[in-house]
Amino acid sequence: MAKELWEGNAALAEAAIRAGVEAFFGYPITPQTEVLEHFSKRMPELGRVFLQAESEVAAINMVYGAACAGARVMTSSSSPGVSLMQEGFSYIACSEVPAVVTNIMRGGPGLGNVQPAQGDYFQAVKSAGHGDFHMIVLAPANVQELIDLTVLAFDLAEKYRTLAMIVADGSIGQMMEPAEMPPMRPVRPPEERPDWALTGAKGRDPNIITSLYLGAENLERVNLRLQAKLKKIAANEVRWKEYSTEDADLLLVAYGTVGRICQTVVREARRAGMKVGLLRPITLWPFPSKRIAELAEQVRGILTVEMNAGQMVEDVRLAVEGRCTVRFYGRMGGVIPLPDEILPELEKLDAECR
Amino acid sequence: MATVEIPEDMELVYKYPESLTERHTHYCPGCTHGIIHRLIAEVIDELGVRERTIGIAPVGCSVLAYYYFNMDFAEAAHGRAPAMATGIKRVSPGKVVFTYQGDGDLAAIGTAEIIHAANRGELITTIFVNNAIYGMTGGQMAPTTLPGQVTTSSPMGRDVETAGWPIRMAELIATLPGAAYVTRQAVFDVPGIRRTKKAIKLAFQTQLAGLGFSMVEVLSTCNTNWHMGPVEALEWAKQHMVDYYPLGDTKVIDEVKALAKGRK
Ligand SMILES: Cc1ncc(C[n+]2csc(CCOP(=O)(O)OP(=O)(O)O)c2C)c(N)n1
Ligand code: SF4
Ligand SMILES: [Mg+2]
Secondary structure, three states, X not given: OOOEEEEHHHHHHHHHHHOOOOEEEEOOOOOOHHHHHHHHHHHHHOOOEEEEOOOHHHHHHHHHHHHHOOOOEEOOEOHHHHHHHHHHHHHHHHHOOOEEEEEEEEOOOOOOOOOEOOOXXXXXXXXXXXXXXXOEEEOOOOHHHHHHHHHHHHHXXXXXXXXXXXXXXXXXXXXXXXXXXXXXXXXXXXXXXXXXXXXXXXXXXXXXXXXXXXXXXXXXHHHHHXXXXXXXXXXXXXXXXXXXXXXXXXXXXXXXXXXXXXXXXXXXXXXXXXXEEEXXXXXXXXXXXXXXHHHHHHOOEEEEEEOOOOOHHHHHHHHHOOOOEEEEEEOXXXXXXXXXXXXXXXXXXXXXXX | OOOOOOOOOOOOOOOOOOOEOOOOOOOOOOOOXXXXXXXXXXXXXXXXXXXXXXXXXXXXXXXXXXXXXXXXXXXXXXXXXXXXXXXXXXXXXXXXXXXEEEHHHHHHHOHHHHHHHHHOOOOOEEEEEXXXXXXXXXXXXXXXXXXXXXXXOEOOOOOHHHHOOXXXXXXXXXXXXXXXXXXXXXXXXXXXXXXXXXXXXXXHHHXXXXXXXXXXXXXXXXHHHHOOOHHHXXXXXXXXXXXXXXXXEEEEOHHXXXXXXXXX
C-alpha cells in the first residue's frame, strides 16, 4: 500500500481497525480525541461497535466486558483519563483477558495542560494499578511506528492474554506524516471466539471470568502464574532501536518524541567530533535492560533524556548497575527538550567522564 | 443430587432449576439473596435461554454468585457491572445479559454506570437487591439505609441532615427514556416472591424482545447485619421498607404492557 499523509491519532484508530478491532469504548480528552472521533465515523460504517462512555471508568469496564466476551477491543485516553482507568487495568490483568489501551500523554500532575509530556512513565511501567502486574508498554516515535505498534499491540495482547498499552504524546498524536497503513485484516467471526470467552455455556461447562481468589495460597498461585507469564514476555518481547552505537563512547537513551529528537542530537554531536550513539527503547516494559548493560561496558557515560523529572533514568541506572556514569536531562510541563539544550548536557557528560 | 424415576402416571411439576449449580451458598441462614437467585434461575430455565445467558456478579455479598448460577459469568469491579454488561452485550447482541447488584454497588459507587446503561437503553436486565445496608463489609450505611436506621457507620441512626436521604432507584431510573421496564418488588412473603418472579420474567422478556433496559428492584433483608432473626427481619422490612420504597411498577412502556398481556 502506498504512503499517505496521516495524523497520528487518526492513524492509530485506523491501524486498530485494520488489525480487526471489533469494538471501541472511550471518552473524549485532549490530545487524543481524534482517536475517538475517527472510530465514531469508521466503526458504524464497518458494522462494528463504537460507544462514547460516560467516563473513563465506564469505558475501561466496557472494554473489560467485551474482552471477556472474546472480542478484539480497545480504548484510548490521555493522562487524567488513564488514571481513572487504572481500576479496570488491574481487574483485566488478573482476569487475563486481552485488551489494548493507549495513553497519549499530556502535561501533569493534575489537570496539567494538553502539551506533550512523558510524566506517566512510572504509571505505565511500574504502577499500572493495584497489585502485582505489568502491562506491555509500547512507545512509538513517529506515525509509522504508531501504526505498526498498534497492530503489534493487539497481537501481543492476545498472544499473552494481557494488557498492551501504547504510550505516545500529543505531538505524535497530532502531527501529520506520510505513513503506510497495513492491509485490512478480516474481523474474527463471533463463532471463532476463544474457548475461555463468555459466549454462553452451550454444550460445555460454564466459563467464569473473575479476579477474586479467596484464600492466600489460592491467590498466590494465581500471582505465580501471572509472574511466569510476565517473565516469558520479558524474555521474548523486548524491542528497541539503536543509532550509531557501534563505535560510540557516549550513549543517549530516550524514547518517543524526545527519542526522535535525540537522533538529531546524535548527528550534531558526531559533527562536533563526539562519538555519540542512541538507544531508543520501543518497549518500555519489558525494558531493554540487557542491551543497555552491554552498552554500559562499551561507553564512558549515558545521558537519559525525558520529558519529565527523571523516571526512565531509574530503569537505566538499574540496568547499568554502576558500570558507567548515568546522567539525566529533562523538561517538564509540556516543554520539549531541543537539540541545542541536550548537546551541552552531552558535553558536560563527556568532560565529566574523561 | 439424587435422580428419581418419574412413574408414567405422574407429571413432574417442580424441580431443581438447571440454571443453578448444586453448590451450597455461603449466604447467612435467612438471607434473601438465595431466594432471588432461585427466582432468576427458574425464569432462565422457563425461557430456555440458559445456554446463551451471561451473568455479571457484583462486589457485595453476592460476589460469588457465579458459583451458584450454572451459566457463563463474569465478576465485575464494585459498581461497574452495567458497564461490563454493556461491553459484553454490544459485542454479543444475540446473548442474554444480566447484572445482579446490591444497593451499595448500584446506588452508591456504581450510580453513574447504572444510570447511563439505562439511559442508553442497553438491552440488559438488572436485578437490584436492596437490603438497605452494606452486607458484605459488615453492615455499614448504604445509600438506601432508612432515616434513623442504625448501622455500624450510622451508630446513632441515619441522620438525613448529614447523610442525605435514601435513594429510590426504581423511581429515578424510570425517568430515563432508555428504560423500558422498571419495577420494585419484595420477597418478604410467598405472594411477594411470586410477584417478584413474574417481574423478573417480564424483565428478561423485555430484553429478549429488544425493547430496552429492564430492572427489577427487589426489597430484601439482611438479618445478620440488621441484628434480627430471619422472621423478625422479614416483619421489620414489611413494616418499614415498604413505606419508603413503595412496591409496584415505576415504568412500563406500551410494548412491555403488550408483552405482559400476551403471555397470559
Ligand atoms: C472499590 C471498592 N470499594 C470498596 C469495596 C468494599 N466493599 C465490598 S462490598 C461493599 C458493599 C456492598 O454492599 P451492597 O452492594 O449493598 O451488597 P450486599 O453485600 O449488601 O449484598 C463494599 C463497600 C470494594 N470491594 N471495592
Ligand atoms: S450479611 Fe446480610 S446480605 Fe450478606 S449473606 Fe448475610 S444476611 Fe445476606
Ligand atoms: Mg446491600
